[in-house]
Amino acid sequence: IASKIEKGRFPALKLVFLTAVLSIFITNDVALMVVVPITLATKVADLEKVIVLEAMAANGGSSISPFGNPQNIFIYFHFNIHFLDFIKEIFPLFLVSTALIILLTPKKSVFSSMGKYIIFDKKTFLYLVFFAVFIAAVLGFLPLWVGFFIILPLIFIDRQLFKVDYFLLGTFFFFFGFTDNIHHVFNIHFHKPSQVFLYSAFLSQVISNVPATLFLADFVHHWQALLWGVSVGGFGNLIGSLANLIAYKLYVKEKGNSLKFFLTFHIIGYIFFIAGIVLFFLIYIC
Numbered sequence: 001i002a003s004k005i006e007k008g009r010f011p012a013l014k015l016v017f018l019t020a021v022l023s024i025f026i027t028n029d030v031a032l033m034v035v036v037p038i039t040l041a042t043k044v045a046d047l048e049k050v051i052v053l054e055a056m057a058a059n060g061g062s063s064i065s066p067f068g069n070p071q072n073i074f075i076y077f078h079f080n081i082h083f084l085d086f087i088k089e090i091f092p093l094f095l096v097s098t099a100l101i102i103l104l105t106p107k108k109s110v111f112s113s114m115g116k117y118i119i120f121d122k123k124t125f126l127y128l129v130f131f132a133v134f135i136a137a138v139l140g141f142l143p144l145w146v147g148f149f150i151i152l153p154l155i156f157i158d159r160q161l162f163k164v165d166y167f168l169l170g171t172f173f174f175f176f177g178f179t180d181n182i183h184h185v186f187n188i189h190f191h192k193p194s195q196v197f198l199y200s201a202f203l204s205q206v207i208s209n210v211p212a213t214l215f216l217a218d219f220v221h222h223w224q225a226l227l228w229g230v231s232v233g234g235f236g237n238l239i240g241s242l243a244n245l246i247a248y249k250l251y252v253k254e255k256g257n258s259l260k261f262f263l264t265f266h267i268i269g270y271i272f273f274i275a276g277i278v279l280f281f282l283i284y285i286c
Helices: 013-028 027-039 049-061 068-080 083-104 124-136 144-157 165-183 192-209 209-219 223-232 242-255 256-286
Strands: none
Touching: 013 027, 013 049, 013 083, 027 049, 027 068, 049 083, 049 242, 049 256, 068 223, 083 223, 083 256, 124 223, 165 256, 192 209, 192 256, 209 223, 209 256, 223 256, 242 256
């Protein structure tokens, strides 16, 4: 796939848009787990910038879908929102983030190919079948328990798949535990949508947007402002979304140059963060 993408025009834009489209259906986290390794296998120009923009695309693209990320799933069911109302509410953020992605993504083409043939063996097709089954389960065409019958055989087929970043996973669960604890300590009341938006956006910068959603949901009635806040809060710094940390860890594991990526991420991340705040107030205040 990497070899095919780097041929022709606008390889970086194709990678970033692939991330955005995938995030709508398989969540922002999983979209980055798929696309960032593909990106690292290409000779795309401005690699750090492209991967950062993939993280922005994952957060922005997933915002439009009720099942695009964990916080959307929670808000969608917690507030019993109609599907079309959900999309209509967050569509402006999706539109503006897409426009920023097009504006900021490098347009350089790659003129040298990887020089490798694409080889598909039987195991590749087996993984594609497994992937299709998981998508069907997430979309509700198959029961979720079907996934266990896929995971169990993989223990014997390829144990390398279970060498995941358990520290990152533990960090995420730590945020959930921390959120549950402070939820019982504080009793917050919000009277204006702008308060809900600002608190959720900035709290996401401290404890990530999924724990921020779980913490604030019982204290708010303005689901629209909460949705906007945690969606915008996914931009900004690395903590804002687990997807951001995934992109960072995948890049550093392969390239090791964390400082350049770190600086690039926060410059671009806060461009999206500030743009999201301005857009919210333009819509709700003006």
